[in-house]
Amino acid sequence: MCDNYEEYLAHYIGGSSKLAVLLDYDGTLTPIVAHPDLAKIPPETKNVLQRLSIMSGVFLAVISGRNVNNVKEMVGIDNITYAGNHGLEVLFPDGTKYVHQLPSEFNDQVNELIKKLEDNVVRDGAWIENKGASLTFHFRATPEHLRNEIEKSAQKIIEDANFKVGKAHCALEARPKVDWNKGKVALLILDKKYGDNWSKKAKVVFAGDDTTDEDAMRALKGNAATFRVTSSLNVETCAEKLLSSTETVRQMLIYIEKLMLKNVSK
Numbered sequence: 140m141c142d143n144y145e146e147y148l149a150h151y152i153g154g155s156s157k158l159a160v161l162l163d164y165d166g167t168l169t170p171i172v173a174h175p176d177l178a179k180i181p182p183e184t185k186n187v188l189q190r191l192s193i194m195s196g197v198f199l200a201v202i203s204g205r206n207v208n209n210v211k212e213m214v215g216i217d218n219i220t221y222a223g224n225h226g227l228e229v230l231f232p233d234g235t236k237y238v239h240q241l242p243s244e245f246n247d248q249v250n251e252l253i254k255k256l257e258d259n260v261v262r263d264g265a266w267i268e269n270k271g272a273s274l275t276f277h278f279r280a281t282p283e284h285l286r287n288e289i290e291k292s293a294q295k296i297i298e299d300a301n302f303k304v305g306k307a308h309c310a311l312e313a314r315p316k317v318d319w320n321k322g323k324v325a326l327l328i329l330d331k332k333y334g335d336n337w338s339k340k341a342k343v344v345f346a347g348d349d350t351t352d353e354d355a356m357r358a359l360k361g362n363a364a365t366f367r368v369t370s371s372l373n374v375e376t377c378a379e380k381l382l383s384s385t386e387t388v389r390q391m392l393i394y395i396e397k398l399m400l401k402n403v404s405k
């Protein structure tokens with residue numbers, strides 16, 4: 140049921156003094172807007188994240204499809220974990236990094252893909268966000284009557300270039316064909332923080348709004364409280380609960396802060 144998170148979280152977190160909060164960025168911490176550079180984190184959301192980031196017993200990670208340096212800059216909080224490119228790269232608060240190994244031919248493949256997209260579908264407002272380990276083909280600025288055709292053509296080009304293609308908000312995500320995703324990186328992050336029996340040591344909350352976030356909801360099933368941010372009640376999801384907006388995500392984070400304040404001051 141939508142936005143009915145209080146009872147669910149109070150019951151799930153219980154008296155636990157250790158909680159990992161894993162959050163997607165676009166569409167979860169910030170509303171979807173016309174261009175990625177405009178998706179600034181609302182100050183109230185940043186404030187509650189900042190408070191959670193220094194709260195004893197709370198561990199915070201942002202797991203995004205953006206380039207990892209870009210998402211770190213957009214959130215702007217030190218000492219938390221950032222995963223970018225759908226988990227292919229991670230910056231840990233201790234200064235260490237995880238970079239998922241890509242096939243040696245990847246750079247050539249991505250350059251070829253960019254050239255094909257530029258020659259065929261980068262027009263009528265559509266553009267490529269080159270994020271290094273993956274790219275996003277954006278068509279939000281394309282007139283609505285042209286979107287379907289441009290999306291179909293781009294999808295075919297991405298598939299033919301041997302990339303994984305995923306549908307996003309007015310965009311297609313092109314990712315290398317490696318067995319890695321937001322779910323696998325969520326498990327890696329939790330393992331690194333708590334050890335491989337993390338599920339016995341900490342409670343976990345995950346929230347995301349997009350299809351790539353479903354990998355995390357699936358991987359965490361049974362060991363986390365998971366939320367899909369969506370305004371539709373009919374969305375197919377592996378999440379346990381729905382949240383209707385980024386504003387509700389912010390309210391939920393404030394509720395988590397209250398619960399954890401009680402738990403850590405016991």
Ligand SMILES: O=P(O)(O)OC[C@H]1O[C@H](O[C@H]2O[C@H](CO)[C@@H](O)[C@H](O)[C@H]2O)[C@H](O)[C@@H](O)[C@@H]1O
Pocket residue numbers: 163164165166167170171172173174175176178202203204205206268270275277279307308309310312349351
């Ligand atoms: O995993 P996320 O943090 O949710 O990132 C997913 C993609 O988000 C961005 O694109 C989307 O948000 C933009 C800003 O609101 C919007 O203009 C665009 O239409 C959306 O598709 C980002 O640009 C991508 O790199 C991320 O992969």
